[in-house]
Amino acid sequence: MFVKALARSAGLSCLLFTGSLWAADVPEDYEYDKYNAEDINELCAGCHGSLGQGGGGGVYPRLAGLPQEYMEEQIKNFKTRKRVNIPMVPFANDRELPPEDVRDITTYLSNIKLASQLPEVSGRIDGLERLQQAEAVVQIPKHEGDLENGEEYYMEMCRGCHNKDGMGRGNKPAVTGQHIKYLKKQFQDFRSGEREHVDQVELFGEMTDKDIEDVLAFLSVQDD
Ligand code: HEC
Ligand code: HEC
Structure with missing residues (x-):
């Protein structure tokens, strides 16, 4: 013993x-x-x-x-x-x-702030400077999907924490301006339980593949 x-x-x-x-x-x-x-x-x-x-x-x-x-x-x-x-x-x-x-x-x-659009060129600007500006831009390309369904799903289920425009608040991360491929994997991981998320069964349990594509489509145009 x-x-x-x-x-x-x-x-x-x-x-x-x-x-x-x-x-x-x-x-x-x-x-x-x-x-x-x-x-x-x-x-x-x-x-x-x-x-x-x-x-x-x-x-x-x-x-x-x-x-x-x-x-x-x-x-x-x-x-x-x-x-x-x-x-x-x-x-x-x-x-x-x-x-x-x-x-x-x-x-x-x-603390790093990235733009979602290249700044307008004003006057002469050299190639290197333009290249550096371009590096500090993340523009998420438009993702195919049903924007209306995506918006509805997002506004009902996600907006309360990730904000109306997906920019997040407090310790809740932005989902706008994030890469779609990465987000898609996270949605799938939340749905399968591979990664934890608050209230995950309620929020992701019934999310269909189509809902995933549609919410991604909605998020992809929020930074335009
Ligand atoms: C009750 C608040 C709340 C709601 C509602 C909510 N989230 Fe979240 N979300 C969070 C928090 C907090 C985190 C940080 C991860 C964690 O739970 O530890 C997070 C993390 C995430 C992440 C990870 C981001 C990254 O950079 O990896 C994604 C993606 C996400 N949420 C998507 C969604 C989607 C899509 C919905 C709607 C279906 C949603 N969330 C609804 C609070 C919420
Ligand atoms: C070999 C490639 C690689 C390197 C190097 C790397 N990471 Fe990552 N990191 C990843 C991948 C892949 C993911 C996403 C994992 C997933 O899909 O859940 C990630 C995710 C993250 C996340 C979570 C992001 C989110 O939105 O939830 C943080 C934070 C992070 N990395 C920080 C760092 C830091 C800090 C370093 C340097 C010390 C670093 N990483 C080096 C590959 C890498």
């Missing part, structure tokens, strides 16, 4: 120990280090783009402008495997990306 209890408590403390290793917290008085963030961003840029604009034809999500708390939470979820993300595994542990680094990079990315 005693041995068994001892073994169990040893097992438990071991679990708790790895738990704290994998999702530790930032000290309360931690100060944001922009230069550290810029260094870390070089690791992320290969997939998410140097300005957090996303990439891989929309497989890698846009991170620029997402709420800092939201991104920090997601990285914690990758670390604890609550949210499964194979490509990010090498970055999703405390040894490679300790909590202070997570705080820095998410603060940095959250």
